[in-house]
Structure formats: structure tokens, C-alpha cells
Amino acid sequence: MSKVTAPAATAPSTQHNSVTIAIGAATGSLQHKQPVALWATPDMDAYAYEAAYDPTRISLADAEASVRAQLAEFGVQVAAFLNEDAPLTAAQRGPEWQALYGCNPECQLDHAGADGEPGWHATAPIETEHRSIDDNFTAAENAQVPLLGAQIAVDNEKSQAYGRRTRVWLHLGNTTGTLTPNQARQALTAIRGFVAEFEAVVALAEKIGAADFEGDPEIARLDREAEDRRIAAVSQGRR
Numbered sequence: 001m002s003k004v005t006a007p008a009a010t011a012p013s014t015q016h017n018s019v020t021i022a023i024g025a026a027t028g029s030l031q032h033k034q035p036v037a038l039w040a041t042p043d044m045d046a047y048a049y050e051a052a053y054d055p056t057r058i059s060l061a062d063a064e065a066s067v068r069a070q071l072a073e074f075g076v077q078v079a080a081f082l083n084e085d086a087p088l089t090a091a092q093r094g095p096e097w098q099a100l101y102g103c104n105p106e107c108q109l110d111h112a113g114a115d116g117e118p119g120w121h122a123t124a125p126i127e128t129e130h131r132s133i134d135d136n137f138t139a140a141e142n143a144q145v146p147l148l149g150a151q152i153a154v155d156n157e158k159s160q161a162y163g164r165r166t167r168v169w170l171h172l173g174n175t176t177g178t179l180t181p182n183q184a185r186q187a188l189t190a191i192r193g194f195v196a197e198f199e200a201v202v203a204l205a206e207k208i209g210a211a212d213f214e215g216d217p218e219i220a221r222l223d224r225e226a227e228d229r230r231i232a233a234v235s236q237g238r239r
Ligand SMILES: [Zn+2]
Pocket: 090, 101, 102, 103, 104, 107, 108, 109, 111, 120, 121, 122
């Protein structure tokens, strides 16, 4: 088991003796090839310690148990772990995994679990935090979908016969475009140009919108009543 180096110097005060730990898989080997590294964070707002583990040497569950044991020696209890892991890449899972599922090293699908073996491979999508804004969907539906997302998909099923194709999936709300890398580059250029012009549109809308105002509810009520009387009169005339 690796040794805690930092906590001795920053011994937690009694009000912090139950702490939250941010934990994530290291992308490469940790220092001294240790399976788990743990250090105190200067910013105590969100969590007191951060930990990294080497997924090729130890599981997340064992890494958490190791962190609990290390901090227990200092009389510190772990209240919760915040898992900061991005899905593992096929390269992180190792050559056996890559050979078994035919993954490119960047593939982040969990072929042995939730994602199954769909016959293609993909990176985890990057997404805007901002949610979708589609007028055709309810607010609750839009909350499930990012405004923008993108990921790389590689289709290499029976590649000796049908070849290998790398595509970028560009998600625009509920719509997805499948692009070649070259088409994705063209879309990126178009989006860059659009962003500058959209900036001008937003600035102008803010300026025009500053003169917006609410109507008078009393006048609105009289208007609706007049409209009802007019419709009633027309209906009467038709009988
Ligand atoms: Zn894969």
C-alpha cells in the first residue's frame, strides 16, 4: 500500500475529520509506480483530499478502500468519494481488451458492460453544459440533452472486407450529423465564423430588447371580452 505523504503537514482540524475525496483514474503511471496517490488540496470548499489511482494496477473499489485505510491512520473519516473518472480508454484497459473487442486505443465504450459490442467504437462525447433549447420539445425533454455535443466513432467491423471508417458525430440538440474528419473540419470553420456574427446578433437583441414592456392586464381583459362578443355576434348572425 502506498504511503500518505501530505496529510501530516496539513493535519485536518476536528471540524474536518469527515471529508469528501475526489478520486480519478490516472492517465499514466503514478509516481514510484504506486497504485494509489493521495494528497491534501489547498481548496477546502469542495473536498479536502484528492486521490489518483492506476487502473492497470488497482480497481476503483480497492483504491477507495486504500484511501479510507490511509486516512483512518490520521483519525480522518471519509464521508464520500467524488468520482472524477472519464470512461477508461481502450489503451488504459490494455492490449488484451483492445484485441478482444477490436478497439482503437481511444475507444471509451464499455464493451463488457453497458455499451455492449455495437460493431463500432466511440469516444465519450464532449458536451456543452448548456442544455438543448429546441422549441419542439418540452423544457423537461430539453434538460436531458446538451445544446451541442461531439464524439468520434470508428466502424471497423469485418474491416478486411469493408474497411475502416472514422466519423465525427456532431450532436445539435436532438439532431445528429455524421461527418468525415474533413467535413467536421469544414463544420468547425463554419461554426467559428458563425460565433462572431452570433455575438453581434445577441448584442443587438439586447439593445432592442431593452425597450420591451409588459401589457396592461386590464386592457388585455377588455380586449378579450370584446373579441368574445364579436365572435358571439357572428355566430348569432349565422343561425
Ligand atoms: Zn471499442
